[in-house]
Amino acid sequence: MKQFISVHDVTDIDALVAKALAYKAEPFKDRTLGVGKRIGLLFLNPSLRTRLSTQIAAKNIGMEAIVFNVDKEGWALEFEEGAIMSGNTVEHVKDAAPILGNYFDILCIRTFPSLKNREDDYSELYITEFIKYCGVPVVSLESATLHPLQSLTDVITIKEQLNQNPLSGNPKPKVVLTWAPHVKALPQCVANSFSQWMNAWGEVDFVITHPEDYELAEQFTKGATITHNQDEALKNANFVYVKNWSTYKDYGKIYENDPGWMLTEKKLQLTNNAKVMHCLPVRRNVELSDEVLDGPNSIVTQEAANRVWAAQAVIASILEGL
Amino acid sequence: MKQFISVHDVTDIDALVAKALAYKAEPFKDRTLGVGKRIGLLFLNPSLRTRLSTQIAAKNIGMEAIVFNVDKEGWALEFEEGAIMSGNTVEHVKDAAPILGNYFDILCIRTFPSLKNREDDYSELYITEFIKYCGVPVVSLESATLHPLQSLTDVITIKEQLNQNPLSGNPKPKVVLTWAPHVKALPQCVANSFSQWMNAWGEVDFVITHPEDYELAEQFTKGATITHNQDEALKNANFVYVKNWSTYKDYGKIYENDPGWMLTEKKLQLTNNAKVMHCLPVRRNVELSDEVLDGPNSIVTQEAANRVWAAQAVIASILEGL
Amino acid sequence: MKQFISVHDVTDIDALVAKALAYKAEPFKDRTLGVGKRIGLLFLNPSLRTRLSTQIAAKNIGMEAIVFNVDKEGWALEFEEGAIMSGNTVEHVKDAAPILGNYFDILCIRTFPSLKNREDDYSELYITEFIKYCGVPVVSLESATLHPLQSLTDVITIKEQLNQNPLSGNPKPKVVLTWAPHVKALPQCVANSFSQWMNAWGEVDFVITHPEDYELAEQFTKGATITHNQDEALKNANFVYVKNWSTYKDYGKIYENDPGWMLTEKKLQLTNNAKVMHCLPVRRNVELSDEVLDGPNSIVTQEAANRVWAAQAVIASILEGL
Structure with a gap:
């Protein structure tokens, strides 16, 4: 699998479900699969179940998981191409994403819709820009239109x-x-x-x-x-x-x-x-x-x-x- | 020990003190005791010493510790039975606690009193509800009336x-x-x-x-x-x-x-x-x-x-x- | 190296650069160097690259890294000697630093300048007080005057x-x-x-x-x-x-x-x-x-x-x- 943004990234749903149920039966059966690899969990919005379950899942297969609450620990990101950044956004996704892709082997992102502009939200600009610029597989932790x-x-x-x-x-x-x-x-x-x-x-x-x-x-x-x-x-x-x-x-x-x-x-x-x-x-x-x-x-x-x-x-x- | 909410959970104080001093002398002597187990540290209020010391203690015995600042990273929990949740609380402890109990082997909780209503605070509603619904041992990281x-x-x-x-x-x-x-x-x-x-x-x-x-x-x-x-x-x-x-x-x-x-x-x-x-x-x-x-x-x-x-x-x- | 606050803590810049490039070529070559040791990353101000890169660096050499966002998770620290703490500061660095030095083997600190009083900022009071009272090596994650x-x-x-x-x-x-x-x-x-x-x-x-x-x-x-x-x-x-x-x-x-x-x-x-x-x-x-x-x-x-x-x-x- 190259990324996990929607059902279109899955070639065989039944096989993926079977894989998940096999892990449920035996959580640590692939405990060394992710050793030496790092997964970044980037939250632009709050989370309880998604954060904890993903963190636990990564650890179960030996991966180091690092959580970063962009909204609370970081700063506002800019997503508009060509923006003159003289306002409130501190860093462009074009600059942040490649670094994150360099620090992590897999990047997971949660980003909610604004619910103000349908075209913007349904264009999935935020997660699309991360995918475009980070250079590593991206997993959606809930995006503007899908979960x-x-x-x-x-x-x-x-x-x-x-x-x-x-x-x-x-x-x-x-x-x-x-x-x-x-x-x-x-x-x-x-x-x-x-x-x-x-x-x-x-x-x-x-x-x-x-x-x-x-x-x-x-x-x-x-x-x-x-x-x-x-x-x-x-x-x-x-x-x-x-x-x-x-x-x-x-x-x-x-x-x-x-x-x-x-x-x-x-x-x-x-x-x-x-x-x-x-x-x-x-x-x-x-x-x-x-x-x-x-x-x-x-x-x-x-x-x-x-x-x-x-x-x-x-x-x-x-x-x-x- | 089944939980740690007050001195009543301890059968032999001197033995527990001796155990602690033995760890002080040899911090890693049980380094594999908690391997494959997870402890959740849930903060409804801020903490420095309690968070760091508990996190370190868990790691010393091989347990994975995950911190979750409910107040900062999550949302307001509801504790009233039968509440019609049309206000500011986003999730009932009856729904959150069982999940946390599923994700963790031990659940640690900090929850301060309101200092507004003595009966409410002294009923220890919050930690009691977590104990009632989470299904795993609970450790108090300071509750409404005790530490x-x-x-x-x-x-x-x-x-x-x-x-x-x-x-x-x-x-x-x-x-x-x-x-x-x-x-x-x-x-x-x-x-x-x-x-x-x-x-x-x-x-x-x-x-x-x-x-x-x-x-x-x-x-x-x-x-x-x-x-x-x-x-x-x-x-x-x-x-x-x-x-x-x-x-x-x-x-x-x-x-x-x-x-x-x-x-x-x-x-x-x-x-x-x-x-x-x-x-x-x-x-x-x-x-x-x-x-x-x-x-x-x-x-x-x-x-x-x-x-x-x-x-x-x-x-x-x-x-x-x- | 005893601390890392400025270039004056480095005896041989070229050797340190060579060491870094050797790690770049082989990230896990010293994977057990820090086993059983803990590094605390203390943020009095927000961070993305500094936090993540330091966390990753520590893990690469087997050290446990714990992040603590003082500004978000903790409380305001007092740095003035002799202060009568009847205002907004909750804890004096004289009390917090020795504990942190006890919990960690290395303490990393980020603390920005106020940009209001040059003498205060250029005295590097905050990081100097941490060094004075914590008793372990301190690494600057950016201080009032240097990075x-x-x-x-x-x-x-x-x-x-x-x-x-x-x-x-x-x-x-x-x-x-x-x-x-x-x-x-x-x-x-x-x-x-x-x-x-x-x-x-x-x-x-x-x-x-x-x-x-x-x-x-x-x-x-x-x-x-x-x-x-x-x-x-x-x-x-x-x-x-x-x-x-x-x-x-x-x-x-x-x-x-x-x-x-x-x-x-x-x-x-x-x-x-x-x-x-x-x-x-x-x-x-x-x-x-x-x-x-x-x-x-x-x-x-x-x-x-x-x-x-x-x-x-x-x-x-x-x-x-x-």
Whole structure:
């Protein structure tokens, strides 16, 4: 693997999932693979699970991981070509990225969207510039439009559940991505990325449901069934993925925020005893009710725990390709 | 040892002190004890000595230590059961703690009191919730009411001094905890915890002195001699522990702040050539005078250095019980 | 080597440069030199290259490196002797430094000048107090007036260029330090330190050029040719070091800030095909033009990459002298 920015960087999803589950069974089986190699974790935005799981994954295969919180420990980067840097940005990505590429064998980057200008965000300028100038493989720790390590984790988690409890009858599980209310305007990354991976994986019957005006970008959702009727969508679902996102068309807004879209125990009863997923952090009793999160159908903790094995499979695959 | 939240988690104080002093003599004697294990250091509040000493202690026994500054690198956690999370808190401890327990073999947490609501602080809600939900042993790096790693260090330091210079005559050294002035309202943690450990240890004649209105919670002080007369308390003392705290009864206030309570050379002459202790950081010439801190009776540096061995003994004991 | 604060701590510059280049050729050749030893990296100000390169250098020789951002994670330190600490400073260097010296075998410190009071800054109070009280070797990661790891890197980079492309004819390369415009008042550290090292090294024909009123302190520049005529200075130069600094005499000011002093392609043509250096971060199109930075004469990335080998040579030399 040459980089890990989206599902397009993966040639065989099932093989990558199998690799991750093999690491889960035996975390230290490649403990010397990364010895003498360094991975840099660059955060332009805060992180808990992503930072810790990637750090742990790297260490499990013998790599030295160094965290750098650009937003807190460093300074503002400039991304515009030809900028006259007489303002607040202190260093151009053209100067910072090659150095980081020199210090590290793999560079991981988290950079959130502004949610102000759709074209800018969807051009993925920041991570693209890092890739262009750093000269080493780049792993996305969530970018302006996608969160591939989360999505790989989600596929791993679904696969693991199916391995443990195979579905009788219908060979393809029904997976529903449902919009949920929130108090802040959030990126579309997780929803975009989950859609992209479900469609690319092709092993599921994939349905997306959200209120009007919350359509996601078609480049990611194409192939999925899309409906504004949440109850209809939930019927017979085997997995429900709950997530809020802000509007894509009239970009970065909160339109309708109907509490009726919160996933409750009552709504869960519409499903086929579905497992409930969420990338975390979750706003309890806003996105999902306590009863669902604390109930037997929630697999959010197992899902977050799988972040380690997703990261480990990706880093190992990149190391093997160096 | 199953956790380290207060002196009640320790079955044999003397054995733990001996273990710490054995590590001081030979820091790397258990260098492989923690190999393949990870310890998470979670800071909801800032730290210098506690962070560095715990990090070093873990590494000395081969454990990987990962620091996470929740307040700076992460986001606000919710601790209230059933909260509708439509405010500023981003993630509930019920969701964060199990993940952290999954990522780490031991979880260490620092969480200061608000000093606004006594019942809340003294319920130790934050650390209790982490213990309840994380599923792995928890070590307090200072909580709302106690600072057990500091107190263990203090016992180690007193014991070490007594080993080096045994007292002639009186078999029990007189240890005085004296309140000192400060410019800010501080927690009662260090004073509570020191009192708790001195009483539990039982090897000393323990006296607490403070101005009126600064009474500590009886659950921690019971068994100690308490007086408002500092000069009387200092008489014949072998160890003087200097510390400020805010009021407990009318909670979190600064009442009298008489500079006359500062420990000076003149006051030190009332003692039996007492060694002077402080947990640091210390406000010079407010809590203690320069002449005392820079003089031969101060053992504050040795005390802070012993933080490493206290942490190492605790982490090793927990690892041995896993 | 007992410490690394300025060029005066180095007995043989050429030998130190050779040591660094040997590490560049074989990064892990001394991989066990620092095993069981710890280096503390203390930042009172932000850092990217310095932090990462020093951290990497330490790990390359087997040392455990621990970063502590005093400004972000800790608290304000007091440096005044005899201070009555009733203000905002939380801990005196007299108390913090000995503990840090106890926790670490080598202590590295970054501390910027205030640019408000020249005497205070040029007394190097902060780093001097750390040296006085910590009891272990101190390495400057940039202090109020100097940046020796950068300057050593610069000598390494010039030497490396000369090794690769020996000058025909004139045995001494012409090295020009030129002032450049900026938007902020910056320290004189890099310029002071580069001047000090060029003069001490003695292997170059060293010229400094800047507008009137930007004279540097004579203690560092003595021995160099100084001119206000940039074009004249650039003539036949083999290396041009571009850097902004604020005024020294009327301390910490921006006087003239003529954009004409920016290093452009046109100005570069005055030189003898000079290599262009800068310590980074650089304000593009303010200090240097894009065309120069992106052109074949810029060696700023190689220069920054060499920071690792400079740090590794220094840390190794100190370890060997312990």
